[in-house]
């Protein structure tokens with residue numbers, strides 16, 4: 087009889103946590119999701135799986151809670167998805183962002199190292215580490231030049247994961263994931279902000295959409311595709327870091343154009359550029375080179391850019407019409 091695989095997911099209440107939990111359950115895992123104490127639990131995204139996962143209590147700011155969680159659930163794999171993940175907030179709360187998004191990684195790595203260093207560890211690294219890009223497209227060897235306190239914190243999380251692999255021979259990997267989106271994306275991120283407002287405009291609930299830099303370019307993929315790559319990284323012979331991306335880049339303006347058109351609207355009649363949404367330092371262009379993941383993991387993106395935009399708009403239109 088084979089031992090069941092047991093996955094602990096931090097950040098399970100977030101966008102990626104919900105898709106990863108669904109994927110791992112489909113693949114026969116026992117899944118525990120770590121949640122921090124708040125005045126009201128935000129389990130909305132977990133509707134489909136709540137009765138099949140175990141919710142455990144812990145916080146990346148508190149190492150004792152992490153040791154307890156790892157000891158009590160005894161995972162075979164740990165996916166560290168928890169973070170203060172909104173770039174804009176990282177300028178308002180740089181110290182908090184560093185505590186959770188950077189030092190939190192060390193706390194969790196230490197909990198694993200102390201309780202059972204055989205546990206496989208995934209760190210959610212980010213294309214924001216490339217920031218003011220040194221080469222186009224970006225791959226695993228491209229130097230980092232982060233442009234926000236969030237990006238800086240992720241660089242720390244990335245290297246401490248590499249360091250624990252090299253220092254303690256742990257199976258620890260960083261996935262350098264480019265932007266990935268879905269109907270479950272938080273409303274503060276530009277893609278969901280657009281799809282959500284498109285639906286409201288379509289039903290006459292709003293007239294305009296105020297955005298910042300329309301010329302910023304991102305390599306946007308579908309979150310459901312990206313969580314498979316996380317799992318693949320933890321199930322190889324050797325731990326390595328991988329860039330996960332589509333290899334295409336599109337501007338915020340293009341996203342608007344397609345999103346509004348899907349609802350029968352012209353974005354130029356509704357989008358207003360508002361300086362309050364400009365950032366102190368911008369990441370102008372991101373485009374990843376997923377060759378290593380394509381060849382080494384057999385991973386590839388399945389949802390195209392246009393399909394992604396339309397999926398998000400369709401979902402928000404459906405939700406909005408259901409609430410009228």
Ligand code: NAP
Nearest residue numbers: 097099100101102145146167168169171210212263265266
């Ligand atoms: P998300 O929706 O913002 O989710 C973040 C999760 O972290 C939430 O579950 C949140 O819990 C949890 N969390 C925050 N602070 C915590 C703390 N102190 N202790 C425990 N949990 C805490 O993020 P996502 O889009 O799913 O992204 C998942 C991970 O991938 C993040 O690390 C993000 O930085 C990284 N990443 C994301 C992308 C992307 O495009 N989505 C790309 C590259 C990397 P609450 O519900 O309590 O707030």
Ligand code: F7E
Nearest residue numbers: 171173212213214264265274275276277297298299302363
């Ligand atoms: O911004 C521009 C903005 O907030 C994308 C996180 O998941 O991906 C995400 O970070 C672009 C930026 O995502 C608005 O200036 C224009 O250039 O959707 P975003 P992000 O900053 O790329 C990375 C990979 C992560 O790791 C992060 O955790 O869109 N933009 N107007 C706007 N952005 C927002 N949020 N709101 C606007 O009104």
